[in-house]
Amino acid sequence: MATICQRWRPDRGRCFKNYAIVVVLLTDLVLQCVNGYLSSPHVGQEPLSTRDAQHGPVITSPVVPAATSVSFDEERYTSKCPSGSLCTRLPADCIHCNYQHNCTYGRPASFSxxxxxxxxxxxxSGQQQTNFSLSVTCQFCWQLDPSLYRCSNSTNCMTVSCPRKRYNATCDVLDHVHCLGKRRFQKRLFCNWTGGYKWSTALALSITLGGFGADRFYLGQWREGLGKLFSFGGLGIWTLIDVLLIGVGYVGPADGSLYI
Structure with a gap:
């Protein structure tokens, strides 16, 4: 740098100034590197291998052992599994069975x-068992009798309609019932909910006070009830027709539910 400055004497002052700036920048860079090295966490500490050998592996984030979830699953089903009972009497959620689908439908089949x-x-014999045979009727869970599973009920569909409406229900097999396939399934069922209206009460009101619209008022059909009230039961014709319609179940509650 000095040789270059001597060669260009007219610009010697500017050259020395630039040279001083470069020296200052290089000195600042070296000081920053030294300061970063001295403040780094590895200075004054033991090698990683030595610390690992003395204190064991360092876990930097919380890790939940897999055994915790397993024990939780065990508590979930063991709470409803009777201890020391007969193996063949255990609920379906308490056992593992090797179900085979090559059995004859509707016939009893034995599974391990x-x-x-x-x-x-x-x-x-009273001795503890780890393997046993279970006799199960060869049928899928959705083929069971309706009394052997419970389904969700819908209060949004109309029960009095032609044709009668259906809804998609989620069904769960009872605990003590064993069957093939999934124990929770979907099934289309007829709308079968009730609002508490009695067919016998509606028919009695239609026969006795039908001319005043009492039967329609009872069923929640207040517009038809007012029509019958002010027309004196349609001069008796509407009254006779309603007796027939309620008697056969064609006219039902206004909310679309079934009679009880």
Whole structure:
């Protein structure tokens, strides 16, 4: 740099000034590197391998052991599994069975089963068993009798309609019932909810006070009730027609529910 400045004597002052700026920048850069090195966390500490050997592995984030979820699942089903009972009497959620679908529909079939972890059961002799045979009727869960499962009910569909309406229901098999396939399934059912209206009461009101619209008022059909009231039951004709319609169940509650 000095040689260059001597060669260009007219600009010697500017050259030395630039040279001083470069020296200052290089000095500042070196000081920053030294300061960063001295303030880094590895200075004055033991090597990582030495610390790991003395204190074990360092966990930087909380980790939930897998055994916690397993124990939670066990508590969820073991709470409803009787301990020490017969293996063949255990609920379906308490056992694992090797169901095969090559059985004859509607016929009893024997499958090998074992209780789930944490569930203890005994055989007919009273000894604890880890494997046992279970006789199950060969049919899928959705093919069971309606009394063996519970379905969600809908109060939004009309029960009095032609044709009668259906709705999609979610059904769950009862705990003590064993079947093939999924224990929760979807099924289309007829609208079968009730609002508490009695067919016998509606028919009695139609026969006795139908001319005043009492039957229609009872069923929640206040417009028709007012029409019958001010027309004296349509001069008796409307009254006779309503007796027939309510008697056969064609006229029902205004909310679309079933009679009880």
């Amino acid at each position: 089963c074992k209780p789930k972890k944490g569930v203890q059961c005994t055989g007919q």
